[in-house]
Amino acid sequence: MLARDLAQSFPTVTLETDALDAARLLAEHRLPGLIVLDESGQPYTVLPGSQVLRFVVPTYVQDDPALARAYDEKSADQLCAKLVSRRVRDVLPKRGDVLDLPIVPPDATAIEVAARMAGMRSPIIAVVDGTTLLGAITVSGLLAHLLDTGTTR
Amino acid sequence: MIAAFVAAYVLIATERIHRVAAALTGAAAMVLLGVVDAHTAFFSEETGVDWNVIFLLLGMMIIVSVIKQTGVFEYIAIWSAKRARGRPFAVMVTLIVITAVASALLDNVTTVLLIAPVTLLVCDRLGVRPIPFLIAEAMASNIGGTATLIGDPPNIIIASKSGLTFNDFLFNLAPIIIVLLGVFVLMCRVMFRSAFVYDAQRAADVMELDEREVITDKRLLTQCGVVLTLVMIGFIGHSIFHLEPSIVALLGAGALVAVSRTQPNEFLEDVEWPTLVFFMGLFVMVGALVEVGVMSDIGNWLTDSVGDRYLLAGTGLIWGSAALSGIVDNIPYVATMAPIVNDLVHAGGGSDQANALWWALALGSDLGGNATAVGASANVVIIGIAARNGHKISFWHFTKYGLIVTFVTITIAWAYFWLRYFAFA
Numbered sequence: 001m002l003a004r005d006l007a008q009s010f011p012t013v014t015l016e017t018d019a020l021d022a023a024r025l026l027a028e029h030r031l032p033g034l035i036v037l038d039e040s041g042q043p044y045t046v047l048p049g050s051q052v053l054r055f056v057v058p059t060y061v062q063d064d065p066a067l068a069r070a071y072d073e074k075s076a077d078q079l080c081a082k083l084v085s086r087r088v089r090d091v092l093p094k095r096g097d098v099l100d101l102p103i104v105p106p107d108a109t110a111i112e113v114a115a116r117m118a119g120m121r122s123p124i125i126a127v128v129d130g131t132t133l134l135g136a137i138t139v140s141g142l143l144a145h146l147l148d149t150g151t152t153r
Numbered sequence: 154m155i156a157a158f159v160a161a162y163v164l165i166a167t168e169r170i171h172r173v174a175a176a177l178t179g180a181a182a183m184v185l186l187g188v189v190d191a192h193t194a195f196f197s198e199e200t201g202v203d204w205n206v207i208f209l210l211l212g213m214m215i216i217v218s219v220i221k222q223t224g225v226f227e228y229i230a231i232w233s234a235k236r237a238r239g240r241p242f243a244v245m246v247t248l249i250v251i252t253a254v255a256s257a258l259l260d261n262v263t264t265v266l267l268i269a270p271v272t273l274l275v276c277d278r279l280g281v282r283p284i285p286f287l288i289a290e291a292m293a294s295n296i297g298g299t300a301t302l303i304g305d306p307p308n309i310i311i312a313s314k315s316g317l318t319f320n321d322f323l324f325n326l327a328p329i330i331i332v333l334l335g336v337f338v339l340m341c342r343v344m345f346r347s348a349f350v351y352d353a354q355r356a357a358d359v360m361e362l363d364e365r366e367v368i369t370d371k372r373l374l375t376q377c378g379v380v381l382t383l384v385m386i387g388f389i390g391h392s393i394f395h396l397e398p399s400i401v402a403l404l405g406a407g408a409l410v411a412v413s414r415t416q417p418n419e420f421l422e423d424v425e426w427p428t429l430v431f432f433m434g435l436f437v438m439v440g441a442l443v444e445v446g447v448m449s450d451i452g453n454w455l456t457d458s459v460g461d462r463y464l465l466a467g468t469g470l471i472w473g474s475a476a477l478s479g480i481v482d483n484i485p486y487v488a489t490m491a492p493i494v495n496d497l498v499h500a501g502g503g504s505d506q507a508n509a510l511w512w513a514l515a516l517g518s519d520l521g522g523n524a525t526a527v528g529a530s531a532n533v534v535i536i537g538i539a540a541r542n543g544h545k546i547s548f549w550h551f552t553k554y555g556l557i558v559t560f561v562t563i564t565i566a567w568a569y570f571w572l573r574y575f576a577f578a
Contacts, residue, residue, distance in 0.1 A: 058273065058277065058542070059541050059542045059543075060269070060270035060271075060277075060538075060542055061274070063538070063541075064227065064267075064271070066227050066367045066369055067227060067270060067271060067367060069363075069366035069367050070231055070274070070362045071362070072363065075358070
């Protein structure tokens, strides 16, 4: 099966989308990440859910995870307040490079998609035909396909 | 040969290439020029790698890598901030004292690496700017590390070259460091006065932190406490036990690894191998100068020039070392100066006043690290941590405080040197 067959329509956000709305979209649809479009509507990059967490959890706690245990429940629950008045652009890693966009062409095979996903450690990958976004493949969707074909032989 | 040494030294000082690569290139040049061979590099006490320094550092790095897994630093820092009732200046004082004491017992970089994240947490909770706290900690680390033989790498080099003991360092340096720490706290009160904004609600947020939760392994904490105590007893009593500090540190590291059953990948992960290799290359470079007699020529010239004017020599050493340590890494500086000071001390027949030159070298080179943002590794590490957490500390921001602190501490250190070893000798 090729990438165009595996691709499904996928919610997108722009660089200017409110970060809190993007986080809600991730949570409500239980998505592993979101495809981010640039000002011209072209796919720009992927915003993985883990990047949202990386943004809300202070760097010093990521450096010293033992400190996370010192937080009381109330403070832990207020972590997402950091997303208020922020845009998706602010949440993305500092060196957001369009060349790092995890995309595959429509005729990529499943192994090509898997290799690209693994290499870029991205939970989703955009299927792009020229400049047109056809959809996206999630890691769970790809695994379901691979398991299905691999175990029925 | 001297040109090769100077070239490597310039590369280390300017950091055009990584200092480890520069030191190894310098050492290789000495070998290719025929000045150094395997015997002089590896087995000679005068011209070779100082294995006492290497293994003392290695042992302490292993001990620290196990201790840091316990969460004890985070515990002490949060506990202290709560005892300070969340009052910003009181919190800063407790963090300064913790950093200074820890730096006297462990290496400076590890200390600031452990204390900086918890400082950011406390400042976040207090709603105060963390930059003054972080700068104060870097400086407290450099001041505290001066107090003991194991506190700062230059002291380890001085101890190995001079034969001075852990207790010699404690009796001669710790008293003035306690005074300097007190003065430094007062200076912080003035320098960072705008940072101490008290907010009762924010202080209550600090009181909500639960320090007990950060202790990850109570059994390991007990084991570390016992072993670290034994290691300190070993350092203090090493002339009684006839054990070199390097052997004490290695025995401590071995004992801690054995009782804690820590895996090699865990206790070797935090060993700073580049630093150890840097030291080795540096020792070979300096050893080559000793081998061809350059160091003894400089030593003889200085001995003739100084005569018995040790106060003048010590004054020059303190101020000159402070100025140079603010600009270049104090480790290669002290490694180069140690053979020269050794000659001066021996020329003085090992008298108390001649011996005091070692303390002048230690005080100048250790405290001088505070002068600029790149004067000490702890400064560079703190600035890096601050930047990653969104708090930019520019070179001049750090240096404007550093120059003031260095001038005041060096002036007081010089007065101590003069009073203790000359005026009241």
